[in-house]
Amino acid sequence: MSPTTCLACACGQFSLIVQGDPITSVECHCDSCRAAGARLQRLPCARPLLDSRGGTRFVLYRKDRIQFAAGADRLKEFRLSSGASTRRVLASCCNTPVFLEFKGGHWLSLYAGLWPDGTLPPLEMRTMTGDLPDASFLPGDVPNLKRQSGAFFARLLKAWIAMGFRSPRIAVSGEVQA
Template identity: 65%
Template sequence: MTQTTQLGCACGRVRLEVERAPIVTAECHCNSCREAGARLKTLPGAPPFLEANGATRFVLYRKDRARFLEGTDVLKAFRLTPKSTTRRVVAICCNTPVFLEFKGGHWLSLYASLWPAGTRPPVELRTMTSDLPAGSVLPDDVPAGTWQSVSFFARLLGAWIAMGFRSPDLAFVKGELQV
């Protein structure tokens, strides 16, 4: 039997299910994630989703292992600029960030805050630490690369190969969110 995990936004209107283990769980420190996090947390009633150090924790899943069960009608894309190809998708019913998607990507970077506290997959690595302000100190409990590591890309490539080099389209996300 396949292991599945049920997730949802803060109010429960958006529900999704992921199956099997994630590709990787990462904490991102890039300028884009930090700027997006700062802007998204100002949305009215937005639940906490940033780590104490300001990073965004993502749990990466193959797109073919994530299914949206309810609430796709309230998902809106947020882009840092009108030309940004990366979109962060937010459940506007309660302003919960749900996932980040890279254009053409075969995976979803789900916000770890979708998991109830105490059940979140542990961080396996930190990325883009080169974007942190001078003097920032991170714990040394997991690898922390100044960029994405070779093992990070190897995991993504392995997932893409397993998917037959497919990249499913998430056309159900309609509309843009301005923050």
């Protein structure tokens, strides 16, 4: 059986279980993640979302390997604009960011803040560094990709094939204004 990990929001009223290994673990520097991060971390009781370099850490998992264990009714979505094709979902009990979802995507980008200290999967790459005015300050410990690489998309495709080309829908009711 694949290993499982239980993750929870800051106050513990929402939790989820992930099964198996993630697709990848990334730090995103796109304009959208930086703008959303700046807005979301100003919500009441919210923890910092952007790291010291302005990036947002995510761990990508197939949707069929994620199970909401408790508090799913507390999930609320946030969109940067009414027409945005991505949504960020928070646990409204404590404004903990839970995941980023691309419209029609077969995976969820889970926010790194869900992992207890010392358990976050290691960073594999930084993406969208081309959106930064100057990316020269980024360390060279992992690849710093201007966009997403072919290998990144190959991992997503492999996961989608393993899911039988399904893209399960995740119902969330309500919105967060930030």
